[in-house]
Amino acid sequence: MLLFAILVKAQNTFYFMEAMPQNTALNPAIIPDVKFYMGLPGIGGMNAQVHNSGFTYSQFDEFAKNLTNIGYVPDDFVNSIGETNVFRGEAELNLFSFGFRLKEKGFLSFAATMNSLLINEAASDIAYLLTDFNDISTDDFPIIVEGISLNANTSLKVGFTYAHKINSHLTLGISPRVNFGQAGLNTSGMRYKIELINDNIEEVQFEQTFSGMAEIALPTEINPEALDQDVLNMDEGLLPENWAEGLKAGDFLKNPGLLIDFGATYEIEKWTFSASVLNIGNPVFKNNVYKLNGKNDQVLLTETDKIKIQVPTRFYLGAMRQFSPKWNYALLLNNHFYSTGAVTTATASLNGYIGKILSTSFSYTAGYKYDNLGVGLRLRFFPGMDLYAVTDNIIQAVNFKNANWLTVALGVNISILGHTKQPDTNELPVEIN
Template sequence: MRIPKIFYFIILLWTCFGAQAQNKQVLYDFSEIPQSLMINPGVQSDFKWYAGIPGISGLSFQIGSSGVSAYDLFAADGIDFNTKFRNRLIGGMTRRDELSGTYQLELLNVGFRSQDPNVFYSFGIYNEGDAIGYWFEDYAILAIEGNADRLNQRFDLGDLKTRGEMMNVFHFGVNKKIDNKFTVGARGKIYSSIFDFNSTRNKGFFVTRPGQNNLLSSTINADMKWRTSGINALKNAASDDEIPSTILKRGFFGGNLGLGIDLGFTYQINKQTVFTASLLDLGFIYHSNDVENYTLKGDVTTEGVEVILPGDILDPSRDFWQDLVDDIEEILPFENNFKNYITFRPTKLNASLRYNWGEQSLRAADCDCGPNVNRSNRAQKFVNGVGGQLYVINRPRGPQTALTAFYQRRFGNVLAVKATYTADKFTYTNVGFGMNLQAGPVNLYVIADNLLAYRNIADSQYASFQLGLNIISWGKK
């Protein structure tokens, strides 16, 4: 039967696909780092130009699980695995629990200031993958425990919600300082999708009741879709050992295309207080290339297979299970089609309020010249900053939020550090740390999240890491 094969695939996908979170709270408004422009195109920047080192200028990954960790299931704690599986996975998780994550790899990232010193341009390409799968609670109960002791209980087919994608993103941004208080920015994007799968708008139920002509009567009411694009191209490439070339082709305008925009601003409330906000990935992708979709729609009730005794029992060619499958599929057809479809990007909102204090750090002249030499146009910045940040991302089961408190400290113009504490659905003890080192024109930053969990990675439900290397020039006034 074809439906169980897809169900097994979903199980494998949910348990093995690692790639939410997307919250880059340490990097956000860390203005010494050029990549902060990518999560707020309206950040206050003072670069003359910068260039990221391809492949390592912006590398990040995040993975989160709001349900169980590997330690919950595989720890040597003397509890039988089957008991832990039932108590912690089947009995301990709900349909709102998820496994999700993302990665991002910069292929090109360049920025430069125009002849108007108040305007800064940036452009580049990055590769991104994102996936999320919610725990299919009723499917798991039905598969593991069956329905024998659950008569009249409706199993919700809408528990199946998952999506994933990989793409290249081509972007061009403009950052403009309006006046001493207000800086705005916008970034246009072209999405080149490599592959996509999604099944997020499923409805229906399965229920078993006492039958009239048989012991039991089972009803399926379903309106389900599984949509894909690019999957067949990758499957065919795998058989011909051409996966890298296929990914390259589809990622550079050979796949499905879409458009998006990022918006952001920074507002200087007073000399020491700053408010920022950004709206990212407000966009869509139109899937018309290598599309294949699957549907299950209809309503059917069956009381099992009709058996005429004794002839049917003595017939060795009679396959009662296949007869039942054929009857159900005839009434409730499982079909595939090649219709185009549109997916919307997981839009993200950031907002922060920061209070600065301490003597402002000044950058020395670029050379050992006299005291009257023009200094670089690198802005003066306070030594200390403290504040809070709100993060919201749109997900299939509704918006997810995270709240962050942060402290930032600058040590001259060479070193800046930022510490964060974040509470979200994955953990309430997420302590993060970021370090930015400026050695002449060379800029290196390292960021990590959920540091307390590093004592036992297997017991962690969230992990995030970011690394980047850039060349920066501040030029002259």
């Protein structure tokens, strides 16, 4: 089970930052203060968030290191987690993006991104599954983890975002995207068991079995060596050896599904009110999909026509006041609807320009096990090029080993700024035409 992923999606702080075209991903009705931008593959942007409810990395590391110590009671740590542990991780990598202003009436952008999602809810005993089984006392076997609900998928998203000014007050936005599913996994109420079958000093052997149902979607056909008729050999990999070498471009465009984002902003005097709903849709996997049924120490595999794996719907509601030509303060409410339940956060932020080459955001976010200061910076480090870095929790980002939440966004934009909110545009650095 993946409980700690290197997903280190700053969202709330990002929302109201100036001259940041990426915030159209949070509300398609936002018209960024740029005339044109381009995000190059890889460096064009990465954003991610990770949350683990029951423990931090440091706490788990101490638990794992002490397992071999005489007198250590590992159940003390497991009991401190609570009845269940919930992990949520999301990551997005920009493959290519660009956008441009449509005179004074709107903004149009195109983007291709690779996205990953992992949601895991299980009994607190899952902590044992993340350790080296050889370090666990033989008296603690068998290890049984109940109630494992796992939702994971990786997808390629390609689409456009269009914002249009209806009048001087109202702007509407829409972002339809084709979601190409690459791989997915879905379980509910699964039971995982690890037994010690040989405690010989020279060779310790373990047997791992699960009971319950699981649905999987693979990027290629399942490894034939992992099958004995309809029985899955858990010791073999699900994918054939060197499977990635046989992939073609068309293999990444399978399992298409539609996701749509809607957004709106309403300006009245110095105030702007905004709302958006993201990820409306229910993508379906139809290629290389299987159902696993664990029963009586065997895992039976059958092919199936399709499986559905949830993509969390997100809702944003914001209010912003422009109190000077360069600065605004804002409040944002954010709700993520995961399969494990809704997660709500609220952020107050101060956003604006500092000098000629820097725009920034300072924020405070409150949420479940998550109260922290955030910072966003966009620096024009070279004519026509912006470097940005954003996090909702700067303190925990620095001290990540003791964090239950981590969020970060990083990238480089090639852009021509709009300067619609800056009175001293003649003093700004020369832009690329």
